[in-house]
Amino acid sequence: xxxxxxxxxxxxxxxxxxxxxxxxxxxxxPHPHGGxxxxxxxxxxxxxxxKNRALESRLAELLQIGEENDAIGDKIHRLCLALLxxxxxxxxxxxxxxxxREDFTVPHSALxxxxxxxxxxxxxxxxxxxxxxDSLQSYAGSLAQPYCGPSxxxxxxxxxxxxxxxxRSVAHMPxxxxxxxxxxxxxxxxxxxxxPEMGTLYLSRLGELAGxxxxxxx
Numbered sequence: 001x002x003x004x005x006x007x008x009x010x011x012x013x014x015x016x017x018x019x020x021x022x023x024x025x026x027x028x029x030p031h032p033h034g035g036x037x038x039x040x041x042x043x044x045x046x047x048x049x050x051k052n053r054a055l056e057s058r059l060a061e062l063l064q065i066g067e068e069n070d071a072i073g074d075k076i077h078r079l080c081l082a083l084l085x086x087x088x089x090x091x092x093x094x095x096x097x098x099x100x101r102e103d104f105t106v107p108h109s110a111l112x113x114x115x116x117x118x119x120x121x122x123x124x125x126x127x128x129x130x131x132x133x134d135s136l137q138s139y140a141g142s143l144a145q146p147y148c149g150p151s152x153x154x155x156x157x158x159x160x161x162x163x164x165x166x167x168r169s170v171a172h173m174p175x176x177x178x179x180x181x182x183x184x185x186x187x188x189x190x191x192x193x194x195x196p197e198m199g200t201l202y203l204s205r206l207g208e209l210a211g212x213x214x215x216x217x218x
C-alpha cells in the first residue's frame with residue numbers, strides 16, 4: 001500500500017484512532033527541528049505552540065496597525081479643524097503646509113490650482129495659482145487614486161523648489177469637484193515613504209479635505 005493510500009484511508013475513516021486508540025501512544029515521528037523522534041501527541045503540542053506564536057505575532061501586528069491608523073485619524077481631525085478656522089485663502093495655505101510638515105512629518109509639499117473659474121483676489125493668488133501645463137493637468141485628471149512612488153514628473157517635482165533635488169518619493173493627490181481643478185504633491189527624502197504598493201485611503205481623504213477647503217475661497 002502506498003503512503004497516499006494510507007493518508008486517504010485515514011481521512012475517509014476519522015474514527016480509526018478511536019477504535020485503535022492505543023496505537024497513538026506507539027506512533028513516533030521526527031522532531032520538527034531535527035534530532036530524536038517524539039510521540040505524535042508531543043508533536044501535536046509543538047504544532048499548537050507554533051500556531052499560537054504565529055497568532056500572537058499577527059495580533060500584535062494588527063494592534064500596531066490599529067494604533068497607527070488612530071494616530072493618522074487624529075492628525076486628519078486636527079487638520080480639518082484648522083482648515084475650517086482659516087479666514088482666507090492665504091491662511092488656509094499656510095495652515096495646510098504647516099500641518100503637513102509638523103504633524104504629518106512631510107518635509108516637502110506643494111499645491112497647484114488651475115480651475116474652476118474662481119473669484120480669489122489678486123492679493124490671494126500666490127505660487128499655487130502658477131501656470132500648469134496641459135499635460136500635467138491631464139495627468140492629474142487621470143488619477144483614480146493618489147499616485148505614490150518615485151517622482152517621474154519633472155514639472156511637478158520642480159514645485160518643491162530648492163528641496164526638489166533631495167526628494168526620493170512623492171504622493172500626488174488630485175483635487176476635484178466635478179472635474180479635477182488642482183493637485184497636491186507631497187515629497188519625502190525617504191525612498192520608501194511613498195511607494196506604489198502602499199495603501200492610499202488616508203491620502204485620498206487628505207486630498208478630498210484639501211480640495212473642499214480650497215473651494216471655499218474659489
